[in-house]
Amino acid sequence: MSEHIATETATDAQSPNTTAGETVEAVEDEWTEYDFAGDAKFSATDLNVWYGDDHALHDITIDIPENSVTALIGPSGCGKSTFLRCLNRMNDRIKAARVEGSVELDGREIYQEGVDLVELRKRVGQVFQSPNPFPKSIRENIVYGPRKHGDIQTGLLSRLLGRDDSDAEDDLVERCLRGAALWDEVHDRLDDNALGLSGGQQQRLCIARALAVDPDVLLMDEPASALDPIATSKIEDLVEDLAEEYTVVIVTHNMQQAARISDQTAVFLTGGELVEYGDTDQIFENPQSQRVEDYITGKFG
Numbered sequence: 001m002s003e004h005i006a007t008e009t010a011t012d013a014q015s016p017n018t019t020a021g022e023t024v025e026a027v028e029d030e031w032t033e034y035d036f037a038g039d040a041k042f043s044a045t046d047l048n049v050w051y052g053d054d055h056a057l058h059d060i061t062i063d064i065p066e067n068s069v070t071a072l073i074g075p076s077g078c079g080k081s082t083f084l085r086c087l088n089r090m091n092d093r094i095k096a097a098r099v100e101g102s103v104e105l106d107g108r109e110i111y112q113e114g115v116d117l118v119e120l121r122k123r124v125g126q127v128f129q130s131p132n133p134f135p136k137s138i139r140e141n142i143v144y145g146p147r148k149h150g151d152i153q154t155g156l157l158s159r160l161l162g163r164d165d166s167d168a169e170d171d172l173v174e175r176c177l178r179g180a181a182l183w184d185e186v187h188d189r190l191d192d193n194a195l196g197l198s199g200g201q202q203q204r205l206c207i208a209r210a211l212a213v214d215p216d217v218l219l220m221d222e223p224a225s226a227l228d229p230i231a232t233s234k235i236e237d238l239v240e241d242l243a244e245e246y247t248v249v250i251v252t253h254n255m256q257q258a259a260r261i262s263d264q265t266a267v268f269l270t271g272g273e274l275v276e277y278g279d280t281d282q283i284f285e286n287p288q289s290q291r292v293e294d295y296i297t298g299k300f301g
């Protein structure tokens, strides 16, 4: 992480505790490098995103460690989802979006020609705000991706290829549902329609579906915002467990949730700026930036 040099005026930065002309640097206390053990899964450098003329993300430089939970927090419209979408190039699907800068995954640039986007999105899976299972059986939801990618052959294709992977398919369904803490609740009704599950179960099924293509990373955009407190708590427990094997990057509006489940927290503020990034306990207990403190204590944002 390079040092964050804040040079804009207080007025530009919308800080409530500054007077005109005072530099943000004076009140913000530059935050220092976030030093973590282990390797970076993602390294974003000078990342900028525009939607048409709207400059949504400004010079984002951040290293995200592997096998941990990184929370992205900040007020509505500050660019959290935009940043998340940069990590598997989902912004490519938005016509108005233009991305400049670098994002490396395991040291390899994902914004270069020749990157296989299907492969990238297999490695970097995504779970959305509202559960969106396919209107198919629980089992079909899990095996859909691997079958599509040709990782599992059944039916006509298996006969043509002389290869029947039905045992592998059963194993995969069980492994993914266990991985998403759903197996015990659904193992006796795998052929039931997924739309018959509760909202929380549907969201865990979507996580199981994401696990089925063997990702390294799970991007989660407010995965519990549509759920009740009990279902939310199950998702939170699951996210913490998943981080033992996967790198999880999660957008949340819920600061308590970020504090509960993440190892490190990145705070974006209005205007698409990454204002502070560090160990979650430090961010919530002792933020270096005045603006972050104001945001966390509810004074603005």
Ligand SMILES: Nc1ncnc2c1ncn2[C@@H]1O[C@H](COP(=O)(O)OP(=O)(O)OP(=O)(O)O)[C@@H](O)[C@H]1O
Pocket (backbone or CB within 6 Å): 051, 054, 056, 074, 075, 076, 077, 078, 079, 080, 081, 082, 083, 094, 096, 253
């Ligand atoms: N598809 C899009 N087309 C045009 N502008 C967009 C698009 N998506 C996001 N924006 C704009 O980019 C800025 C950042 O939006 P983004 O959704 O990334 O913020 P966010 O922090 O995730 O917000 P929220 O918490 O409300 O989901 C906003 O000004 C938003 O209006």
